[in-house]
Amino acid sequence: MEQAYFCPNCRGNRTRFGVISQTIHEVQKDPVNGEVLALTEEQPFVGMSGAAVRDVKCLSCGFVGQETMFINHAARYPRT
C-alpha cells in the first residue's frame, strides 16, 4: 500500500522524492585472498520486519532518511 510522504527536515515537501531501494546478493568468498567464488542474483533487501528497506531523499532540501520517517511525519501532519 502506498503511503503519503512529508519531509521531516524542511517540512515543505510532500510531492518530490527519490526512493533508494536496497538490494542484496549473497557471495561466497575465498577466506585467504577474498576472491568471489559464487554469488546469487540481486534481490530486494527485506529487513527484519518483513518489509523492504528503503531510504528516501527529499528532492527539495536533500535530506535522506528512512522511509518510515517520511511516512510517520505525513501521518502526524496530514494534508487537509
Ligand SMILES: [Zn+2]
Ligand atoms: Zn526536505
